[in-house]
Amino acid sequence: MTFSSSYPEKPPRVRFTSDIFHPNVYHDGTLCMDIIQDAWSPCHNVATILTSIQAICLVKDSLLTDPNALSPANPEAAQLFQHDMVAYNKRVRRCARKSIDCS
Template sequence: MMKSEGRMSTPARKRLMRDFKRLQQDPPPGVIGAPRDNNIMHWDAVIFGPNDTPWDGGTFKLSLQFSEDYPNKPLRVRFVSRMFHPNILADGSIFLDILQDQWLPIYDVASILISIQSLLCDPNTDSYANSEAARMYSESKREYNRRVRGVVEESWTSDW
């Protein structure tokens, strides 16, 4: 059991313990996540690139930061691994509607990680964060996929 300076019983922390328990008991395929250093408010996660896609074989690391307002307010999540994607900035920030204006308290860590995983193969073409990746995705899929494969290979050697 995790301890943290006697503030264990806040609603956000209780909810995060539930999210963690669910992830352990019923892990969705292709994603893992856990609190970092026994700090329930800060998690590390990994998304595995979906099979039979240019992302196949990739292991992409993410950082999840929760506030005491969770789940009423969305978490801050970003890729730690280098990414090349229309909806992901160079700093790893992810442009995904459910992490911004479409957030609902019903979303838990598992559903967020699954949504990010599906975003990899299915970018939101209405809202771009990386214009180079967006242009390449729409104009030259082959070149885009080649860049993605490079990011996948890099994910095997990058450190935590």
């Protein structure tokens, strides 16, 4: 997260620094997520942003467990997510392995 001098009136810039293949993540790692874009409010903070993106399977409506493939930042990931889950999961795992190997 990168905070500008206008935070909390403006949202921080949020991006993944490791490679991630996801319908709502641009190729540069920047997130396409409503609470850091159109729905930003100063009442949001680091905790609410992280809660929105965490991958806890019991949490519905989080970015990682329930991507919005209808408004994709990564059309290729959205297409695979909607039509070929096996290929999608394979790409996600490859990115995760690459991230671990680079650590």
